[in-house]
Amino acid sequence: MRTSTPARIGQYTALLAYLVFLAFPFLWLVSTAFKPPRELGSLHPTWIPKDPTLGNFRQAFDEQPLLQAALNSLLAALAAAVVAVLIATPMAYVVARRRTRLAKAVTGWVVVSQAFPFVLLIIPLFLVLKNLRLINSVPGLVLVYVVWALPFALWMLAGYVRAVPPELEEAAAVDGAGRVRTLVSVTAPLLAPGIVATGLFAFITAWNEFFFALVLLKTPEKQTLPVVLTHFIGAEGVADLGPLAAAAFLATLPSLVVFAVIQRRITGGMLTGAVKS
Amino acid sequence: MTSVTEASPPSPQVRRAGRRPGRDRPRKAVDHGAWFLVLPALLPILVLSAGPLLYGILLAFTDAQSGRTEPTRWIGALNFRDLLHDTLFWESFRIGLVWAVGVTVPQFLLALGLALLLNQGLRLRWLARALAIIPWAMPEVVVGIMWRLVYNPDAGILNETLRDVGLGSGRDWLSGLATALPAVIVVGVWAGMPQTTVALLAGLQNTPRELHEAAAVDGAGAWRRFRTVTWPALRPIALAITALNLIWNFNSFALVYVLTNGGPGGRTRLPMLFAYEEAFRYGQFGYAAAMGCVMVAGISIALAVFLVGRLRGGDDA
Known part of the structure; x- marks a missing residue:
């Protein structure tokens, strides 16, 4: 199909507008992160810092326990991702391969779990974790993150399992491989990329998560990055912009890098999961 | 076996x-x-x-409170009766609905536009895809912080641009009574657009290309082709993603917590922020749980209305 030249010009103008809209806040964050205090206080801020500096980053690390927070975030996100994938993969396999009542119930739960506001979940969880003495601890947060990541992990993994033809497993069975052997040496290797993508996605969502961490972690040395970032904003909403921007920029980098790696797989997995159920 | x-x-x-x-x-x-x-x-x-x-x-049916020594008692529907007269909560509920619809609708329209553009085989497609990652992958807290920098009355780029273009001296967007809610809604649209775009784009790539070409040969204009060929194929995905967006937006917390913390004067206090304060600042667990229940009921009704309306609308078309 041919598109006329004026139409093409219109399309490129629109696309350019989208690009600007999507990119400018992030560019402004980066720009602010590298500006010295004098430029931040100026009434005519510029896009490109005239006198770029790393001072904001140093100050950010001095003001808040960013390294400890990053470590907490890393531990919580890593543990949550690994556990979620380990327990979700077998269930996703069953859900994808067999149309039982269980599969329907799981799909139903995935949908319902999206609709419930977190307050309704966090108050009872808070009480339960308090009884287990897991408030203000990273393991307690990991428990919450695992359950919170499960619906999406199940959804995606079930999509990946469906993409593995059952005929392959049947062929292995014909050749005399037992059930476990079939799963380990035929299905698992084919699922591996999907499992890694799901795990990385669970990692990012946990790394980015704010609400549960805000409620469950009380002392600064236990808190995760997103919670510590909000401490840069004072009680009256006044913030030291430079360090705030620098810390926010650093906290985003892991998410951006990991997401860039898995983006294609995530969108693919989401949609196979969606189309087939 | x-x-x-x-x-x-x-x-x-x-x-x-x-x-x-x-x-x-x-x-x-x-x-x-x-x-x-x-x-x-x-x-x-x-x-x-x-x-x-x-x-x-x-x-929600108890008087549970944080840090109380006496045992929690059943109080029946008392929390709900109190809630019925809690005008602050209903104001917050109304703001939540305005926010959810105000974010979901532009989000859908903008995402549809971008998805249609990306489906055209233009040159800068890869760049748009790469940039779309940014809002999607970022921690919500960082999105909030970033837009605070954009909206900042003095050092923000928005006011500076307005001054450059000669549209007045700018204003304090996030603390103005009239501008706070629209300002946070823009951020909500920005943050959720990529996911919606990706879902719609996948839907577009499933539409039958031959039908499109046949319609073009028959002399159908772009708008006609969209209505008769693209939209019917896209509708299931469009409905699903819009319904999900409505739920997610109604229940969102972190963005507005960072941007305005519900201010000024409660103008952006979404129901989640309200319930969070009730539960974890004032320790009223039972009452906050009742709010949660009302939120679930509210969003369920809104969804039912939306889906029934949409599905029926589809039969006529």
Whole structure:
């Protein structure tokens, strides 16, 4: 199909507008992160810092326990991702391969779990974790993150399992491989990329998560990055912009890098999961 | 666990039979294995998700409070009766609905536009895809912080641009009574657009290309082609993603917590922020749980209205 030249010009103008809209806040964050205090206080801020500096980053690390927070975030996100994938993969396999009542119930739960506001979940969880003495601890947060990541992990993994033809497993069975052997040496290797993508996605969502961490972690040395970032904003909403921007920029980098790696797989997995159920 | 049918040479029927749960012997064997496979995920779901949800609903009928020594009592529907007269909560609920619809609708329209553009084979497609990652991958807290920098009255780029273009001296967007809610809605649209775009783009790539070309040959204009060919194929995905967006937006918390913390004067206090303060600042667990229940009921009704309306609208078209 041919598109006329004026139409093409219109399309490129629109696309350019989208690009600007999507990119400018992030560019402004980066720009602010590298500006010295004098430029931040100026009434005519510029896009490109005239006198770029790393001072904001140093100050950010001095003001808040960013390294400890990053470590907490890393531990919580890593543990949550690994556990979620380990327990979700077998269930996703069953859900994808067999149309039982269980599969329907799981799909139903995935949908319902999206609709419930977190307050309704966090108050009872808070009480339960308090009884287990897991408030203000990273393991307690990991428990919450695992359950919170499960619906999406199940959804995606079930999509990946469906993409593995059952005929392959049947062929292995014909050749005399037992059930476990079939799963380990035929299905698992084919699922591996999907499992890694799901795990990385669970990692990012946990790394980015704010609400549960805000409620469950009380002392600064236990808190995760997103919670510590909000401490840069004072009680009256006044913030030291430079360090705030620098810390926010650093906290985003892991998410951006990991997401860039898995983006294609995530969108693919989401949609196979969606189309087939 | 190999059955006779599976051992016979593969034919289409056999392959299908292999997947069918109708056969007796393997089915039982698989079921045992199935429970073993399912249990590791099922237990945490029951103990830490389904259980707490029911517990949370029950709490709404008690006077549970944080840090109290006397035992919690059943108080029936008293929380709900109090809630009925809580004008602050209903104001917050109304703001939540305005926010959810105000974000979801522009989000959908903008995402549809971008998806249609990306589906055109333009040159800068890769760049748009790469940039779309940014809002999607970022921590919500950082999105909030970033837009605070944009909206900052002095050092923000928005006011500076307005001054450059000669549209006045700018204003304090996030603290103005009239501008706060629209300002946070723009951020909400920005943050959720990529996911919607990706879903719609996938839907577009499933629309039959030949139909499109046939319609073009028949002289149908772009708008006609969109209405008669693209939209019918896109509708299921569009409905699903819009319904999900409505729920997610109504229940969102972190963005507005960072941008305005509900201010100024409660103008952006979404129901989640309200319930969070009630539960974890004032310790009113029972009352906050009741709010949660009302939020679920509210969003369910809104969704039902939306879906019934949309589905019926589809039959006429």
